Amino acid sequence: MSERSAIDTIKGYFYQFDYSIKCLLELKNDNDSIIIEGIEDIDIKTATEETAVQCKYYSKTEYNHSVIAKPLRLMLNHFKNAKDGKSKRVKYYLNGCYKSGHEKLKQPISVEFLKSNFLTYKRDNVTYRHYESLGLTDDDLREFISLLSININATDYDSQLNSILELLKKQFGCSDFEAENYYYNNALNIIKSLAIENAIEKRRITKKRFLQLIDNKKFLFNIWFIKYKGKKSYLKELRRNYFSSLNASPFERFFLIEVPPSDSYNRAELKELLMIISEKYSRLSKREKNPFCPYVLLFNISNQELINLKTDLHNENFIFKDGFDFYGAEFNPKSITIEANHYNNIRLKIISNFPQLELTLKEITKTKEIYQFYISKPLLKKNYETIKQVNIQIEELRDIKEVI
Template identity: 55%
Template sequence: MIDRTATDTIKGYFYQFDLSILKLLELKDENHKITVEGIEDIDIDNATIETAVQCKYHSKKEYNHSVVAKPIRLMLNHFREVLNGTEKKVKYNYYGHFKSGQSKLTLPITLDFLKKNLLTYTKAKIQYKHYDDLKLTDKDLLSFLNQLEININAKSYEDQLVQIRKLLKNQKEFKADDFEAENYFYNNALKIISYLAIKEKISERTISKKKFLQEINSKKILFHKWFLEYKGKKKLLADLRKEYFTSYNISPFERFFLIEVNPNYTATDLKSVIQLISKKWSDIKSVRNPDTFCPYVYINGLKKSDLVTLKTELYSEGLIFKDGFDFNGSPFNINSIKERATFHNKITFKIINELSFIELLLDDISKTKEIYQFFYNKPFFKTAKTNVNIVNIQIEELNDIKNII
């Protein structure tokens, strides 16, 4: 049975994270900043004024004054603290989404409404007037009202997300399509905001629009926990397959599949991944086809003895491959591993023994080259070559690769 309470709580976190992303993207000046979990959930600093935003997502709850009363009282506490201080002026913003009941609140609210419905409450059968406890005058409260904005018609979770994707697509630094806006830049943005939220010092939870855009401007697929929670692993893997691996066997490119294994890998899983790559990304079926091809495979983190065992098992199962070593004790022969796969020689894939051989091949091959790198924590291969398309995809387990390709 699904825990609906937990699901709603997680959605509330996402809503706050998303609002932080949205507020950053909406800043007019790239040097302006926001602070996550500052005075309120989000503090927006535009150099002359600071706005403290309390964000609440009540998609299944009807609006009642009591729901917003406590957040408003907490805002008033801060107002009282800085009332006679020298700090810059602070605006207070309650930003909430409710299922219904918005008509109960008439805006702008009056002083009498503020005192009666938001600042007066009962606890243990005792009535408290919060403004009296803080020793605030009507003049003080009117000043607070001038700095307070209440929005109980905030966008839904879905509509807010659509707005974020649109803004990410329109960022001139990104030039993103729908897939990139979601899987690269929104993914990265979630990671940045969630990391900020858990920092201990308030100064560490502050970021400028300029730095934010710089940090999320990376086209690298990451299995960040919040993004996985948002999208779901099955949907993410399906989208990766659609974006990169749907149209296989149509272009005779030189494709490199770089696969990382961890100490807990199983030979069965690894062989099945290689067999699938060989099946989908080689074309030697026709004797008349002049553009036959097959993929290169490199396995990172595999012991030499295990690599020998892997090759032996693959060969015994009838798979024909090249590795650039034509006889026992021979040196690496780049022309040998480059031998074109054909209908006659039945070569269906090529195994690269060492990471350094990849650069040698990239230098020597003149055809279009594509690299798909599957890693656990960080990419293990990088190249300075600009004529090579590299797709970096983080995985949680080897079998993720089969679900992607």
């Protein structure tokens, strides 16, 4: 698959995800709900009716009747089952975005138009009439048409996204940046998670529950959001909004970093990253009234490799503290929290595990901030009410260097 084709495919997924988000935000009642991948792509259930929605995004493709014929036949299959008492009666809605050819579909459609353009097809030189295979009469098809809505003039990808951001701003009274980077990001993650559930009831969510879940300002980013933003743009925006002015404030900053698996781990790369963090987030000059340096906690690294890493730093005259004052000593939070300044030239403070992190945080009375960079799932799951926490998903260590 070419890069352009891959991008188009990803956009198709996002278009459907975004449509689901838009539907949830536009529901009138808190207990109204949707199901992802139910009867159709999205099933919308209100107090009075249920609608099965097929969502298509072909913004570079001309509309032809054959493009929507199969989805309509599948809807007709469900309609037949409903008439036979095997399924519940619903309405049907086909929502499609196409580049051109809209004039080909004249609405409302007639029974004959439905039969000839959507329900009759050839395969291996054999003509099939889908309505005859299902045993449906013209009256049945008129009933089906009364339940069917077709929109081939759906809004394009960007217009739909902009409308979602406006709905989020209205719902939460937030800024443009918050709407996109907090609420939309969370919404995207929730819809993606629902889509991969096996049980249909687990793919259902009410408007009330959806709003509760996305109302979360933990600055949580995820891989799907990276794909939506584009990695380069994503990393640039993170730097601009979260790290561009960090080094000016004398806060106690903790950088929690998940180290890649051993098959892709490179000590030199990690060591370089630690030195960059130290250089950017330390203030040790004589003139500095409130000198400081950062803390680092490394996840997914063996004790021996951590020792090797510290040995390299020590041999290069890179001064750090790790909370151990002498051979055989226990971790001492007072030792690691000693002020870094021009005279001792402590450039980094290295924490080895969660218990040490807890002891260190309790020892510090200054303003604290935690920046966690993780590969799959956040490793620090505890929320500190008085500490700013930023959780950022990465794919590799070099991503962090592009951000901080």
